[in-house]
Every structure is written in C-alpha cells, then in structure tokens.
Amino acid sequence: MPELPEVETIKRGLGKNIVGKKIADFDCDWQKAINYSLKEYKSKVRGLQIKDVKRRAKMLILNLSKNWNILVHLKMTGQLVYGSKTKCVVGGHPIEEGYDCLPNRFTHATFTFFDQSHLYFNDIRKFGWLRLFTDAELAEELAKLNLGPEPLSSEFTLAYLKGRLSKRPNNRIKQFLMDSSNVVGVGNIYSDEVCFYAKVKPIRLVKTLKESEIKLIYKGIKKILADSIKLQGTTFSDYRNAQGEAGAFSKKLKVYGRYGQKCKICGTIIKKIKIGGRTSSFCPQCQK
Ligand SMILES: [Zn+2]
Structure with a gap:
C-alpha cells in the first residue's frame, strides 16, 4: 500500500x-x-x-x-x-x-x-x-474517520504527542504510532523505523517511555517522513516496481523487513515480533 x-x-x-x-x-x-x-x-x-x-x-x-x-x-x-x-x-x-x-x-x-x-x-x-x-x-x-493531525503539520507538536501518550499508557508504542486517531501516516514501515530511531523496542508500553525517548520518537516521526518524501521526490523507478512499497526510501530502511539481517549500526541480527497482528522488526541491541 x-x-x-x-x-x-x-x-x-x-x-x-x-x-x-x-x-x-x-x-x-x-x-x-x-x-x-x-x-x-x-x-x-x-x-x-x-x-x-x-x-x-x-x-x-x-x-x-x-x-x-x-x-x-x-x-x-x-x-x-x-x-x-x-x-x-x-x-x-x-x-x-x-x-x-x-x-x-x-x-x-x-x-x-x-x-x-x-x-x-x-x-x-x-x-x-x-x-x-x-x-x-x-x-x-x-x-x-476521526483522523489525528498530519505528522508534518504545525498541529503535530511535542505537547500534543505527550498529551495523547498520557491517555494511552497501556498501548505498545508501535500500536500507538500506527493508530491514525493519534497521528496519521505512520504505518507499519515507518512505525518500525521511528522506534529504531528513538532506540525503543516497538513492544514497549507507552507508560514506560522516558521523557528523552518521547522527544526522540517525536523527532523521528518528523524526520523519517520528511526524508522519505524527499527521496520519493528524486527517485521514481523504485516506486513503480515496488507496487507501493517504500520506494527509494526502502534502501534507507534500518529495520523494517530486515529481520535475520545484521543491524546497520551494531551488527546484531535484527529480530522480529508480532504486535497486534503485525510483524515488527527491531534491533535487540540498539533498542531498549
Ligand atoms: Zn543495532
């Protein structure tokens, strides 16, 4: 998709x-x-x-x-x-x-x-x-459709994210990110990447997240989506061939779909886990 x-x-x-x-x-x-x-x-x-x-x-x-x-x-x-x-x-x-x-x-x-x-x-x-x-x-x-804010809009602020997180203490962070009533556009691919960026395991409960981790999650959402849009704007053939996969950005993916391969940062084998019926990939070393 x-x-x-x-x-x-x-x-x-x-x-x-x-x-x-x-x-x-x-x-x-x-x-x-x-x-x-x-x-x-x-x-x-x-x-x-x-x-x-x-x-x-x-x-x-x-x-x-x-x-x-x-x-x-x-x-x-x-x-x-x-x-x-x-x-x-x-x-x-x-x-x-x-x-x-x-x-x-x-x-x-x-x-x-x-x-x-x-x-x-x-x-x-x-x-x-x-x-x-x-x-x-x-x-x-x-x-x-009860859609949350656009992640790259000025409406999506750190204060907004904190407010939403405080209402969902028992969500797994990946599930929280993929719920479009919290924020739109962070699907299966980008939620894995955001968790890697923030160095948190996708299965972590929202209530266990530290202030510094929440800041990184917020920053990661903005940065990863903006980078991906930028790449989509410069490369085309991948998008068409991949039938709607992550396109040119797929080469930049750190964890999504990479289970069984080595982490690009530390070399540890990327693991996968099922969260809410979706497969999530993460580095057991880099992500806490
Ligand atoms: Zn790693």
Whole structure:
C-alpha cells in the first residue's frame, strides 16, 4: 500500500499537471469505485474544473469547481496516471515513455480533459475508489474517520504527542504510532523505523517511555517522513516496481523487513515480533 510519502509525491506530481484542467468526460467500468451511478457521476463532473489537489492521511482530494470534490483512496494497488501527448506522470513522477499503452486492462476510470489529456485510475486489485462529495459532505466523511493531525503539520507538536501518550499508557508504542486517531501516516514501515530511531523496542508500553525517548520518537516521526518524501521526490523507478512499497526510501530502511539481517549500526541480527497482528522488526541491541 502506498504510504504517506508516496501519496504526498503523487499529490505534488499531479498538482503540477492537472490543476486548472476542465473535465470534458468521465468513464468507469467498476461501479464499486464510485459512489453514484456512472450516468449521475458523469453528469455531475462534466464541465467542472480541477482547482487543487490535496492530501489527507493516505487519501487524495481533488478540489473541483462548484464546491465538488473527489476523494481518492488508492488502497493496495491503485494508481493515478496523468497523460498528454507530450508527457506522462506516474506515481507523481514524469516519465519519458509516454502513455501509448494506456488505458490498459487495469484502467477502471478515466477523466478526459477538454485539452484531450487524461487522468487514468488503474487498479489491479480493485479496492481503490474515487468518491464524489460536496464540500459539506467531504467534511462530514473526513470527520467520521476521526483522523489525528498530519505528522508534518504545525498541529503535530511535542505537547500534543505527550498529551495523547498520557491517555494511552497501556498501548505498545508501535500500536500507538500506527493508530491514525493519534497521528496519521505512520504505518507499519515507518512505525518500525521511528522506534529504531528513538532506540525503543516497538513492544514497549507507552507508560514506560522516558521523557528523552518521547522527544526522540517525536523527532523521528518528523524526520523519517520528511526524508522519505524527499527521496520519493528524486527517485521514481523504485516506486513503480515496488507496487507501493517504500520506494527509494526502502534502501534507507534500518529495520523494517530486515529481520535475520545484521543491524546497520551494531551488527546484531535484527529480530522480529508480532504486535497486534503485525510483524515488527527491531534491533535487540540498539533498542531498549
Ligand atoms: Zn543495532
């Protein structure tokens, strides 16, 4: 599944290319991906202009004219590809190959713009969706999800983190970090990396964390996500090949998915443990 940094990269890449475009037509062959009948969806989006592309947690929001929005969740294998006669943007990155091969058998929705460029929604496993909402409906939908702050926003402060931690003393720190009501975007990969950065075992109970460890956890969340976004912005091929894994950042991972291999810092063999049904990797030497 694309994590926050990949979705952020897609947002930036698409934003540069589709903002300002007007939708001439829409097509979709997978009813479950949309929240109206195709006929209704089509008639609502035709003629609307894309005003902005935003992100909330791992979802994309296309702000349209006349107070409409399309909330997009890529889920496991969804992909948004922008293509025109002169360029193609996949996973947020322009590529040279063009888009002669699109639409393909995984293309389930297509927006055609008035300038004859397209935005394709491809999805191998068909769990992703593109739901159309008014501004008020969108606000309601997002409120239902009870999402915590964006980790890179000014809302996510050390004081906020401490406050949330004090309400969850018996959580394992990994579970706490992965709970999107505390903070969004710290999934399985980044929670392991944050724990390594802070030198705490992912299984530690929140109430046992020292002040200095909490500070490192806070710093780690900001730094690791920012670094990953930066790398996603400079490398592309890995993202596409990895089908939504950590992309270029995967080479930088210290513990995630590395159990059985040597710790890059101390050489101890990385161990794994199950926490809340998820496999977590950690260094038994570096992490306390
Ligand atoms: Zn180590």
